Amino acid sequence: MGLRQRFSRGVPAAMTSTKPARGSFEPPKPKTWDYYLLLALLVFPVRAIVYVAPVALVVLALDQWQWFHPTPLNPWVATPLMLYCFVEVVFTLYHHVSKTSLASPQASPPPLRKQFSHHTAPHVGLFERCMADIPDVKIFVEEWFYGTPLERLTRHDLRRWLAYVFYSDDVPTDCPKYDWTAIDAMVDQLYIRAGVREPLAGEGQLNSSNPCIRHTLDEFECAERPLIAYVVTMGMDVLAALVLAQLGFERHVVGTGCSYWYRGGSTPKMSAEDPSEDPVVFVHGIGAGLLMYIPMVLRMAAECRTRQLFLLELRYVSMQLEANVPSQDDTLGAISHMLAAHGVASAHWMGHSLGSVVCSWVCKDAPQWVSGLTLIDPVVFLLCRRDVAYNFLYREPTTGLQVIMWYFVSQELHIAHAIRRHFWWYNNILFPEELPRHCSTNEVAASIFLSSCDQIADTPAVHALLQRGVQANSPDEPHASIRVTMWEGLTHGESLLRPHYYSMALAALHT
Template sequence: MPRVLSAMDVKSLSYRACQLLILLIVGITPLAYVYVAGLLYFLLHGIHGRDLAYPNYPYGWKGVAFNIYTTWMLVEALWLPYHLYTFNRLRSRRQTAHAARDADERRTLLAKCLNAIGDASSIRKMIEGWFFETPIEQIRRGNVAEWAAWAFFDKEYTELNDLELEEVDEMVKETEQRIQYRLKDGYDKRVKCIRLTIDKMQMLHRPFIYYVTISIMHAIGHVFLRFLGFREASVTAKGNTTGTRQRYFYRPGSSSAKKLEDTRPIVFIHGIGIGFLHYMPLVARLPRDVDVFLLDWPHVSMRLAETVPSIEDTVSSLATILTRHNHTKACFIAHSLGTAAVSWMIHHRPDMVASTLFLDPIVFLLVHPAIAYNFVYRAPTTTTELLMHYFVSRELYIAHSLARHFNWSENVLFKEDLPKSEQHLVLLSSNDQIVPSQAVRQYLQNSNVELLWLEKTAHGALMFKQDALSVLQCKIEEACGLRA
């Protein structure tokens, strides 16, 4: 009687299949060097007395295939040193950046964070999480001070001046009071903590053909966007700090809807991945009665994009886009990392925010270590985690964007920051592998936020659930004034 595969067997098979796929991709680079070495050996062998003319050189379509393959292998051999050189340039720390500019702002931020986490037990677990689940009894005051120097100053502990050292000491004391536990004095160098923008940037090499494939997928996505009526445009932010233009896609609404005073345009910002292709099921459902703007973020779309737009440039670009098309407010929709841009708009241009829809948001409870740990530090144990680990979090340009430009204090959004006069919806997935969705759900209860909870749904899997998309479509129409 044949044995029936268990869930563990299927999981193991899918995990091994994923490992095999990654191995095949990784193996392209050493294959290229072996091929090029063999080619050089043949040429040198010919120079030392043999005829350089290859007697069995293929002609016709075989010759074309041979030339294409040889060119590909040469490109791959040259791509590795360039990729490593780029990594070496991008991994250096950028200038210190933090949303809290003075002692009062830092004290307020600490109080908000501790209040958001909750009781003493929850705060203890939060601290242990930042220290890779090290028991609180093993974490010393010096270790917490080192973490606080990063969390509230974006600095190494040794880079703090005397006044800042006093501040950190007060923060540690305040934390001890909140957790009702006196930390042991000293510093244990064996106890490591998560410090995203200071820790070493982690990257796994991938061959040039990988980026060619991604470019083809982006091209397919752009074809779909044109089919849906979108056209590409760009804008330069006022006071541009990076020297690059912000690209976006625009689809005008119907002329009849523009006559309605209460309708609002839609601005959508995608998350990490392959740009808009992953979001086509949602984009296709966006209402055609209002103007729709899709903000393009190539630096988190696995493209060769070193430039990461600053907060100031992004906010200015969004304001310029809306003003260019005669809008003063918009309904902002974003997924995952894209919700950071909505947080920036709420903090810097709340006058332009009419309503918001946060999908699998990363901006709430950023003081919780789950998002940083799950996306950057976690060793993969499941197929989904392995796919995310290699294909997303360890991709060079995404790793650079997060490890050197993701400052939690500038991205975090507390529930009291949400304008009470506007409509806000937060969609959470129960099986989210990145966002601590259950904790965020509990945190946002009893606030001016409408919660939409998706059972048995992973991060980003919303795009493949037609019933959830139908509900979301209705919510979007309400948010932009098309439905009462």
């Protein structure tokens, strides 16, 4: 019996009733021994607390009323246990109510922000730009449809999918609100680029609906977890705060849901003439907050004694019971206030995993704030592909690492809310030509570090994309290379545990 049967309520909908059992491109994978080990030692015990607590509360109460034995459990033991079980039961109810309130898709998804000079319709320009990075269009489309062969996908399927891709809405294909002429032209291009003939009338149900990945509209799924799990992660946050305070950092709150830690340098940098002394802004990824990054921050603080350091917090993906997800505009507004408050014109930006999304926003919307960029395990490249959404939200875990990531990360209530209801790929994607440039040499001022066994992004494809560099727009414009490093054998986030690797990333702050 697999994880889907054991935890059917916690498995994403696309893994149960709304998607085919397996795509032709992905044969069934056997579960590894560490999958069963960690499932038994970590996932089962933690989740069992949710279901055991109400039963234990009733049993303890009946025991105190001497229903089972004339000599009940010592009240000094029973009372704290009953109190804990009662709190867990109340928290489970709170969790259920919160899940219900957070489950609805966004009524007004943000529009596509990027403009293309050669297209009046931004979504057409984005489509053509994405297609330039897709070597096999047939596989690209089939992956979004869970492996359904493109020959079986009708125009109705592709119109509905593209309408979601660019408008994040469950759009009827006859809705006059959207530019269906442009969407039909994109459908034609998909068939042509894939070398597949469009099904004709009489070759199937042309209005049939094949399921596809639509993570901001698909059923909201998260797994219950006990209050004690959040007590642990909140304790980790307190511990991180104590360490950062000892390092001289001060916490600041900007706006609603935005906060950061700041440590001033001995000689604050106010110009872009010496990038090796620029302030550093670090944005963490999904997990338990900044505690996981403390070893790297310790070394960063030691190596950058003269530089201003900012640690931007994303509490809504840090298991802190934070439901508010600031929009892109709110986040950029908070960053603007943060930099202005400390007299910073530009900085070297460093992001890990989901933190690369914030870095992507800054690079595109406020490039004047960026003197350099370092990304570790980024998720912003090739976001037009299904890899990040599928691997994080839909893939059935088969290894120990995957089952831990599934239950403790992707199925956490507020992380699921942030990704399933607030992750807009078309505004998060970063193209190589959007990376920052040195003001004097015009070289790409970015260093990208990838893990070859990344569980979320398709790093071989990203590595190949970045190795091509920034292509010249004209014969007179030189080709620009990108510094990209592939860490062989590492999984997503593993570099944070290995000083050798995060030291390589920190060295990029001085270039």
